[in-house]
Amino acid sequence: MTKAKKKKSAGSKQWIWYLFLLPSIIGILVCMAYPMLEALRLSFFKSNGSIEAWKGLDNYKYVLSTGVFGKAVFNTFFITFFQLIVVIPLGFIIALAINSLKHYKNLLKALFFIPYISPAIAAGTLFLFVLHPQGILNELTGVFGIPAVSWLENATSARFGASILSIWKSLGFNIIIFLAYLQAISPEYYEAAFIDGCTNLKAHRYITIPQMGGAIAFLITMGWINGLQRFTEVYALGGVTGSPARSLHTIVGFIYERGFGNYEFGVAIFCLLLF
Amino acid sequence: MKKYVDKEENTCSINNKGARIFLTVILLGAGLLLILPFVWMTVVSFERYANINPPFPPSFKVKNFSWFNFKIVTENGAMLKAYKNSVTVAVLGVIVNTISVLMGGYAFSKGNFKGKKLIFLIIIATMMLPFETRMIPMYKLFLKLKLVNTFVPLILPNIIDAFGIMLTKQFFDKLPDCLSEAAAIDGAGPFRTFMEIFMPLTKPIVATIVILKFMDNWNSFLWPLVILTGEDKRTVPILISAFSYEGGTRAAGSTMTVAFLGIIPVLIVFLILQKYIIQSIALSGVKGE
Numbered sequence: 001m002t003k004a005k006k007k008k009s010a011g012s013k014q015w016i017w018y019l020f021l022l023p024s025i026i027g028i029l030v031c032m033a034y035p036m037l038e039a040l041r042l043s044f045f046k047s048n049g050s051i052e053a054w055k056g057l058d059n060y061k062y063v064l065s066t067g068v069f070g071k072a073v074f075n076t077f078f079i080t081f082f083q084l085i086v087v088i089p090l091g092f093i094i095a096l097a098i099n100s101l102k103h104y105k106n107l108l109k110a111l112f113f114i115p116y117i118s119p120a121i122a123a124g125t126l127f128l129f130v131l132h133p134q135g136i137l138n139e140l141t142g143v144f145g146i147p148a149v150s151w152l153e154n155a156t157s158a159r160f161g162a163s164i165l166s167i168w169k170s171l172g173f174n175i176i177i178f179l180a181y182l183q184a185i186s187p188e189y190y191e192a193a194f195i196d197g198c199t200n201l202k203a204h205r206y207i208t209i210p211q212m213g214g215a216i217a218f219l220i221t222m223g224w225i226n227g228l229q230r231f232t233e234v235y236a237l238g239g240v241t242g243s244p245a246r247s248l249h250t251i252v253g254f255i256y257e258r259g260f261g262n263y264e265f266g267v268a269i270f271c272l273l274l275f
Numbered sequence: 276m277k278k279y280v281d282k283e284e285n286t287c288s289i290n291n292k293g294a295r296i297f298l299t300v301i302l303l304g305a306g307l308l309l310i311l312p313f314v315w316m317t318v319v320s321f322e323r324y325a326n327i328n329p330p331f332p333p334s335f336k337v338k339n340f341s342w343f344n345f346k347i348v349t350e351n352g353a354m355l356k357a358y359k360n361s362v363t364v365a366v367l368g369v370i371v372n373t374i375s376v377l378m379g380g381y382a383f384s385k386g387n388f389k390g391k392k393l394i395f396l397i398i399i400a401t402m403m404l405p406f407e408t409r410m411i412p413m414y415k416l417f418l419k420l421k422l423v424n425t426f427v428p429l430i431l432p433n434i435i436d437a438f439g440i441m442l443t444k445q446f447f448d449k450l451p452d453c454l455s456e457a458a459a460i461d462g463a464g465p466f467r468t469f470m471e472i473f474m475p476l477t478k479p480i481v482a483t484i485v486i487l488k489f490m491d492n493w494n495s496f497l498w499p500l501v502i503l504t505g506e507d508k509r510t511v512p513i514l515i516s517a518f519s520y521e522g523g524t525r526a527a528g529s530t531m532t533v534a535f536l537g538i539i540p541v542l543i544v545f546l547i548l549q550k551y552i553i554q555s556i557a558l559s560g561v562k563g564e
Contacts, residue, residue: 014389016465020382023375024398027435032401034416035409042412094305097298104299110549111306114313117545117552119494121512122537125519125530126312129319134331136315140308168309173556180557229405232496236516252407252497 071246072254075159079234079250080227082163083170088219090167091174092212096204098175099182109179113172123169124236128152131161131237152237155247162248165233170226174219181215182208231256313538320344320535325528344532348518354536356507357514364429364499364510365492372433372488373481380443381469385455402437406498414501424504433492439484442559446480447473483555486548493541511537 098108115123130137131151138148151161189207198206231252238248240257249257319330323341348354382388383395417428450473458468496512503509509517518533545552 014387017382017386017388017391020378020386020465020469021394022378023371023434024379024436024440025394027375027432028398028401030416031413031432031435032404032409035412036404038412038415039408094302097302101295101299101302104303106550108299108302108306109553110546111303112309113549113553114310114542114545117490117541118313118538119496119512119515119541121496121515122534123312125515125534126316128519129315129330129527129531130312132331134329134333136311136333139333168312171309176553176557225405229407231407232512235496236519255407255410256497256501 068246068249069254072249072251075234075247076228076230076250078159079162079166079230080224082160083166083227084220084223086163087167087170087174087223088216091171091219092178092215094171095175095178095182096208099179109172109176112175115169116172118169120169120232121236124165124233127161127165127168127233128237131164137164158238158247162234162237165237166227166230169233170223177215177219178212181212185211228252313542316531316535316538319527319531322528325531326526330527330531344528345536348529348532348536353506353509353514354533357509357511358540360426360508361493361510361512364426365489367426367430368433368492369485369488371430372436372439373484375434376436376439376443376484377474377477377481378469379440380445381447381473383440383444384447385452385468385473386465398435398437398440401435406432410498410501417502423502424508426508428502429492429495429499429510432498433488436488438559439488442484443477443480446477450476482551483558486552486555487559489544490541490552 094112098105101108129135132138133148133150133153135151137151142148149157151157185208190203193203193207229252230250234248234250234253240253241249314335315330315333318335318337319325321337321340321342321344322330323339323343325344326347379398383391413428413432414423417423422428454472455468458472463471494512495510496516499510499513500516503513515533515537519530
């Protein structure tokens with residue numbers, strides 16, 4: 001009898017669940033489905049807001065042939081690649097170090113995390129001064145005898161400067177994620193290893209690092225996605241055109257700059273890049 | 276390396292106290308190094324002549340302590356307005372998001388209805404769509420609706436949050452089904468069950484969502500940049516960048532002070548709630564992908 005009763009109430013009340021999903025569904029329609037389809041549609045037209053003209057694949061051809069877009073893609077990839085290559089191992093090592101302490105862990109976590117929570121614009125503006133020829137970055141490298149670099153004045157060093165900003169900002173996040181994964185490793189693994197006479201280094205190589213696979217995958221994915229969307233920091237450092245010499249121009253910067261003219265292809269390409 | 280199994284966390288700590296102290300000192304040093312830019316920013320903000328004498332080479336001593344820079348920067352009330360705007364957008368955005376996400380997660384966790392799996396998949400798929408691709412059509416849409424330069428376009432997108440729904444769904448999954456079953460037997464419909472039984476239990480996950488979404492909304496830059504065209508509607512990040520550009524050769528004092536004022540509130544909130552914030556982000560990372 002109970003089963004029959006349950007079935008009956010389940011059937012008649014089903015529609016209520018859809019109400020629960022109403023906000024999300026409205027959101028998807030308005031903010032996701034419509035814009036995406038419209039973007040795709042528009043990518044085949046040349047539009048100035050009210051008048052449209054069918055252009056076929058011309059937009060795509062145009063974008064792919066402008067040197068500027070190529071530069072934007074290169075910059076975006078470059079900055080992100082360099083950032084991830086440094087921040088992931090560095091984050092891991094620091095997380096490992098923090099994890100092996102008994103006290104001050106929370107203090108250290110908070111300390112390293114502060115750059116991450118600061119608004120990107122403020123951090124970027126701050127770094128205009130940090131990367132100045134006489135700014136603190138050069139002071140620091142000066143301590144090690146490395147000559148001062150005019151970070152923001154030529155193309156390559158500007159990109160490295162942007163990478164440094166990203167590393168600085170995302171280090172805390174990487175550390176936290178690694179710490180979470182490190183704490184999930186059961187101590188029993190280590191106990192067993194040490195009973196068998198394993199050294200610390202070997203323990204890390206065979207126990208710790210393999211378990212970090214999930215963390216690394218996550219951080220690479222998130223880092224990559226965030227990198228593709230990079231705009232705010234480079235905007236603060238280099239403006240809309242990504243000076244110097246467009247070296248800080250990112251894909252999104254390109255979209256923003258050309259945007260309200262004929263950006264649509266940029267959009268489609270962006271989509272493709274994500275898959 | 277012996278393990279101390281802590282009651283709170285599983286830890287592997289270094290046995291040797293000396294080594295630990297050494298490591299702690301190094302890490303503290305590294306941490307302080309990392310926040311050095313902020314320290315410098317604070318020093319320059321309070322430096323009376325920072326606008327005239329560039330702050331190079333950098334020193335960490337305030338030669339002429341003064342609130343002068345703060346006065347100039349807040350003179351025309353733009354900063355205060357920006358704060359008000361940011362708070363409005365962030366608070367409303369968080370409310371919209373929390374409601375939508377709690378309801379969605381609950382439906383997917385405790386609900387039973389046709390197409391549940393399909394809709395869930397669709398929602399997860401939306402996570403993959405980057406905002407920038409939708410940005411311009413959304414702008415055009417709001418243009419048509421005459422909602423440009425209002426806060427609505429900033430608040431509305433908070434309504435769809437696949438990640439948030441995943442978090443809440445996992446949370447509700449952990450709450451025992453017998454609660455909803457008992458409610459059903461007593462004749463309560465899904466909505467009542469939701470409001471009276473499950474909602475009061477959602478405090479931890481709501482805290483997480485509120486923190487993450489608040490930070491997201493507060494720090495948001497690109498979309499407000501596109502949508503807000505009026506000077507009085509600017510949010511804090513926009514104001515900071517506008518300041519930096521109006522400055523021309525970037526008067527160091529003013530710029531640093533504006534950055535300071537932009538970072539300090541977030542910093543304070545962070546320092547108070549840091550344990551929860553860090554926990555939330557760690558959680559989102561481990562459960563995320």
